[in-house]
Amino acid sequence: MSFRYQQLASELQQQIEQGHYVCGERLPGVRELAKVRSLSVSTVVAGYRQLEADGYVQASHRSGYFVKSRFQPPPLSKDLAPKSQLPEQVSGQHMALSLSKAAADSGYTRLGAAVPAARFLPQHALQKAMQQVIKMQPARLMQYEASRGAIELRTEIAKRMALQGAVVSPQDVIITNGCQEALMLSLKALTVPGDIVAIESPAFYGLLQALEAAGLQALTLPTDPQTGVVPEALEQALQRWPVKACVLISNFSNPLGSLMPKINKKRIVAALSAKGIALIEDDTYGDLGFAVPRPASCFALAPQADIFYCGTFSKTISPDLRLGWVIAPKQTAKLEYLKFISNISTAALPQLAVANLLKSGRYERHLRQVRGQYQLALSRISHQIGRLFPAGTRVSQPQGGFVLWVELPPAIDGYLLAQQAMAQHISIAPGAIFSPTAAAGRAEFSHFIRLNCAVEPDARLERALATLAQLCNEQLLKKGLD
Ligand SMILES: Cc1ncc(COP(=O)(O)O)c(C=O)c1O
Numbered sequence: 475m476s477f478r479y480q481q482l483a484s485e486l487q488q489q490i491e492q493g494h495y496v497c498g499e500r501l502p503g504v505r506e507l508a509k510v511r512s513l514s515v516s517t518v519v520a521g522y523r524q525l526e527a528d529g530y531v532q533a534s535h536r537s538g539y540f541v542k543s544r545f546q547p548p549p550l551s552k553d554l555a556p557k558s559q560l561p562e563q564v565s566g567q568h569m570a571l572s573l574s575k576a577a578a579d580s581g582y583t584r585l586g587a588a589v590p591a592a593r594f595l596p597q598h599a600l601q602k603a604m605q606q607v608i609k610m611q612p613a614r615l616m617q618y619e620a621s622r623g624a625i626e627l628r629t630e631i632a633k634r635m636a637l638q639g640a641v642v643s644p645q646d647v648i649i650t651n652g653c654q655e656a657l658m659l660s661l662k663a664l665t666v667p668g669d670i671v672a673i674e675s676p677a678f679y680g681l682l683q684a685l686e687a688a689g690l691q692a693l694t695l696p697t698d699p700q701t702g703v704v705p706e707a708l709e710q711a712l713q714r715w716p717v718k719a720c721v722l723i724s725n726f727s728n729p730l731g732s733l734m735p736k737i738n739k740k741r742i743v744a745a746l747s748a749k750g751i752a753l754i755e756d757d758t759y760g761d762l763g764f765a766v767p768r769p770a771s772c773f774a775l776a777p778q779a780d781i782f783y784c785g786t787f788s789k790t791i792s793p794d795l796r797l798g799w800v801i802a803p804k805q806t807a808k809l810e811y812l813k814f815i816s817n818i819s820t821a822a823l824p825q826l827a828v829a830n831l832l833k834s835g836r837y838e839r840h841l842r843q844v845r846g847q848y849q850l851a852l853s854r855i856s857h858q859i860g861r862l863f864p865a866g867t868r869v870s871q872p873q874g875g876f877v878l879w880v881e882l883p884p885a886i887d888g889y890l891l892a893q894q895a896m897a898q899h900i901s902i903a904p905g906a907i908f909s910p911t912a913a914a915g916r917a918e919f920s921h922f923i924r925l926n927c928a929v930e931p932d933a934r935l936e937r938a939l940a941t942l943a944q945l946c947n948e949q950l951l952k953k954g955l956d
Pocket residue numbers: 588651652653654655678680723727728756758785786787788793797798
């Protein structure tokens with residue numbers, strides 16, 4: 475004999491299997507179903523939990539239960555062999571520029587740049603906060619803001635840092651034009667042209683651009699798709715090379731989505747500290763994990779270490795704000811000076827508006843919602859890849875953020891695919907641009923692509939994914955590998 479909640483679960487399971495509910499679709503609300511079926515709310519909740527445990531649905535904070543993919547492609551293969559044994563000069567980040575252009579063009583299905591569509595951003599709250607600043611603090615908008623940034627925002631950022639266990643004085647927070655500038659200023663503070671910087675592999679192409687702009691050499695480190703840079707590999711590289719700085723995305727890296735376990739974070743910081751090398755930690759996606767609590771950064775775990783912590787509101791409020799920050803308490807004066815000589819200061823209007831959003835609690839409320847939405851968006855696109863793409867395609871399984879790293883069959887050229895897709899108004903990021911050797915004609919990741927999943931889940935997206943799958947199949951056919 476089965477309980478009522480088990481009967482309900484089994485009924486819904488059959489409906490999902492028969493396609494009455496499709497991947498990503500929301501099941502009826504708990505109260506609604508309880509009423510229609512004359513069941514208690516707790517019975518329906520137990521039924522949904524059963525389906526969740528059986529892998530049919532996933533819960534999204536406050537939004538309900540959504541059907542999960544049954545076409546989950548296999549995870550990425552682990553290739554942890556040392557990458558390039560040698561530091562390389564970075565060059566040729568031009569393809570990244572065309573992605574950035576496509577990201578601003580609504581004529582494209584924008585799966586290329588990691589830019590969330592407006593539906594994932596708190597548009598109305600931001601508009602209201604901006605209007606309030608214009609009305610209440612007009613004088614602040616008629617002068618240069620301080621080079622360190624508006625004290626209101628620095629204070630709110632310091633409070634948020636405390637939530638992940640990092641004790642920070644607002645005086646040590648330097649506001650930047652996005653995380654990209656935070657990375658640039660940190661590299662400037664630590665290196666001179668020609669120096670070696672240890673990085674993840676694959677690496678975020680914006681970092682590669684920063685390295686190219688600063689004339690630095692990249693030393694790529696073996697990186698696990700789930701747990702990030704391999705600590706032993708970093709330790710060995712530090713024995714061999716005069717590394718000046720190390721840049722890592724410890725929480726939900728871009729493009730892999732890897733999350734470094736606490737123990738690895740501590741080991742990596744200890745290895746760097748032992749050699750007197752600073753860590754530049756890019757925590758762009760740290761607020762966008764699917765599980766609570768938020769993972770701590772290396773910065774929070776090792777308060778005494780030499781860490782430049784870089785953050786941004788680009789993925790959580792709007793990329794157009796150009797609002798990020800860097801914290802390195804021992805280097806605040808240097809960073810402030812570098813910010814001043816780069817571009818004097820960041821505009822006050824976005825800073826004051828975001829300070830309001832943070833103070834009012836609306837930012838945190840938005841995060842609670844959007845995390846689930848990103849998780850769903852990833853699961854939907856992953857499902858479509860599993861359903862449509864050629865056999866042998868593998869996909870990352872991020873626990874946060876909103877990008878997927880897709881490993882295509884080796885015969886497929888990701889760069890050619892990106893060009894063919896662009897001709898059909900679909901932008902994707904070819905794997906090669908995540909490698910510093912792309913321009914030298916020795917690109918790694920040539921059969922990989924990265925997909926931005928924070929896009930409208932509409933028919934246009936479905937068509938774009940089907941087109942990408944077809945282009946992949948055509949490449950295979952041409953090579954007689956169908
Ligand atoms: C890992 C990572 N760091 C930094 C940035 C740059 O962010 P911002 O727009 O704040 O300059 C991005 C944007 O894609 C990113 O993914």
